[in-house]
Amino acid sequence: MKRSLKHQFYRNGVISMTVKHDHTTHPFLINNEWLESKTGETVPIHSPDNGVQVGQVPAMSREEVNQAVNLAADVQENWAATEVHERSDLLHRWADELDQVADKIGAMIQKEVGKTFASAKSEVKRTAQLIRHTAEEGLRTHGSFIQGDAFPGASRSTKAMVQKVPHGVILAISPFNYPVNLAASKIAPALVTGNTVVFKPATQGAVSGLMMIDALVKAGLPKGVLNVVTGRGSVIGDYVVTHPKLDMITFTGGTATGQHIAKKASMIPVVLELGGKDPAIVLEDADLKKAAKEIVSGAFSYSGQRCTAIKRVMVTEQAADELVEKIREHVAALSVGYSTEEVDIIPMIDQKSADYVTGLIEDAVKKGATIVHEGQNDQNLLSPVVLDHVTEDMEIAWEEQFGPVLPIMRVANELEAVDLEKRNAYGLQASIFTKDMEKAFTLAERMNVGTVQINGKTSRGPDHFPFLGVKNSGQGVQGIGRSIDSMLRDKVIVLNL
Numbered sequence: 001m002k003r004s005l006k007h008q009f010y011r012n013g014v015i016s017m018t019v020k021h022d023h024t025t026h027p028f029l030i031n032n033e034w035l036e037s038k039t040g041e042t043v044p045i046h047s048p049d050n051g052v053q054v055g056q057v058p059a060m061s062r063e064e065v066n067q068a069v070n071l072a073a074d075v076q077e078n079w080a081a082t083e084v085h086e087r088s089d090l091l092h093r094w095a096d097e098l099d100q101v102a103d104k105i106g107a108m109i110q111k112e113v114g115k116t117f118a119s120a121k122s123e124v125k126r127t128a129q130l131i132r133h134t135a136e137e138g139l140r141t142h143g144s145f146i147q148g149d150a151f152p153g154a155s156r157s158t159k160a161m162v163q164k165v166p167h168g169v170i171l172a173i174s175p176f177n178y179p180v181n182l183a184a185s186k187i188a189p190a191l192v193t194g195n196t197v198v199f200k201p202a203t204q205g206a207v208s209g210l211m212m213i214d215a216l217v218k219a220g221l222p223k224g225v226l227n228v229v230t231g232r233g234s235v236i237g238d239y240v241v242t243h244p245k246l247d248m249i250t251f252t253g254g255t256a257t258g259q260h261i262a263k264k265a266s267m268i269p270v271v272l273e274l275g276g277k278d279p280a281i282v283l284e285d286a287d288l289k290k291a292a293k294e295i296v297s298g299a300f301s302y303s304g305q306r307c308t309a310i311k312r313v314m315v316t317e318q319a320a321d322e323l324v325e326k327i328r329e330h331v332a333a334l335s336v337g338y339s340t341e342e343v344d345i346i347p348m349i350d351q352k353s354a355d356y357v358t359g360l361i362e363d364a365v366k367k368g369a370t371i372v373h374e375g376q377n378d379q380n381l382l383s384p385v386v387l388d389h390v391t392e393d394m395e396i397a398w399e400e401q402f403g404p405v406l407p408i409m410r411v412a413n414e415l416e417a418v419d420l421e422k423r424n425a426y427g428l429q430a431s432i433f434t435k436d437m438e439k440a441f442t443l444a445e446r447m448n449v450g451t452v453q454i455n456g457k458t459s460r461g462p463d464h465f466p467f468l469g470v471k472n473s474g475q476g477v478q479g480i481g482r483s484i485d486s487m488l489r490d491k492v493i494v495l496n497l
């Protein structure tokens, strides 16, 4: 495993002279003013690379959260009255601003969540594209016109104008793993449709989120239209989620948190994008070279910390040995290190998550799984692991690992794979690898997931495709067009001539 001397210093508990803790407090935004909490309390953010503090955000009081939501509610009617092309123009300017500061925000994403710089910068660039597309799509939303005479007893002189109107104030809560992209994918559709926003970033990733909002302010955000709430979700979450002036919540994050929020929120729409246990089902007639490449890329990018990561392989016995060997070769070629080294496998977000993954591996090995590939671990930096002969009694067969380990389950045939998939608590995506298209479509139809990928890894993009999870993976649909739809409701005006 490649490790620089600099990192070894940190990891042995000695702080190097070259990198120091950064205690800068990054203020939150209310009414276009950058503020620090009157409580003076802050939440530190530590780099997953070396544990060094990279900044801190204010732990806002209830009173301050209240102010953020109330302001968003006060200005919402005016914002909705703004012409849609003006709201769309704001998003275009925001995207341009983001492009200008992609390096700066990329560097902060790298520090906060440990992505390599290339991957962090590409997140910002992808976000600018997503915002532009949303700005365009927002111009094309429209209602409908219905005549009454299709229903017995009603006449043509009764006409309904069905308008699309914003919900009001939307709370957008984002996760750590895409601190910019998964925040903007909520904020942009909310703004273009005339909603105002209260944005609660993940604490780890909050500074990157605040920098993204700074770009929005520079682009001309009107006062109060978006306000930010910072502080630990476990502390301030229930208060903000149950605020009576919220009209909708859109959340991406873990299943337990999402379910908790759904229970707390009452009588308002809640869109949830949650965890996954996406399988790659590989049949004996598949192009195994391609399947192995896609599986390894799908399972291990950002060390598996993606909701759409391939989190288990189900391969038919006839193809298993060859596929496992091909996967092993790809995994052995992955570089392991720290985000500053532009490697494939980087440290997990924190020690607790790394310990969880290690526990799943230990449980599987104890119950008979064989290790096909492993490496040396160093605290939260886990080398990629491939486990073969994983069986149903092992926790890793069902639990979301969210880390760099790939369990392989051998099945007799595709029906067994579909059965395994259906008994799973999650339902985000699934991949099927086969050359038999008829079989692929038959299996795809039977699978209870949001999206089935044929001969490709599981993944969210392109960002205008609908993106959804069923069962414990979510409720509602995202993806640019569908996110816009979810942030509008019908308003019917009936004309009686």
Ligand code: NAP
Binding pocket: 173, 174, 175, 176, 177, 182, 200, 201, 202, 203, 204, 231, 232, 233, 234, 236, 237, 238, 241, 252, 253, 254, 255, 257, 258, 260, 261, 273, 274, 275, 276, 306, 307, 308, 400, 402, 428, 469, 473, 474
């Ligand atoms: P998380 O722990 O659930 O946190 C997500 C967000 O919720 C953070 O902003 C967090 O704030 C906030 N939060 C925590 N407790 C809350 C509460 N009681 N009320 C309101 N907000 C609360 O998830 P994560 O660790 O950031 O992300 C990893 C998980 O997200 C994985 O399970 C992954 O599969 C899932 N994910 C799903 C998708 C998808 O599209 N399906 C995308 C990305 C990630 P703090 O940071 O302050 O705690």
Ligand code: G3H
Binding pocket: 177, 178, 305, 306, 307, 308, 458, 459, 460, 461
């Ligand atoms: O982590 C969840 C994200 O929605 C995954 O997005 O498939 O583009 O990496 P991605």
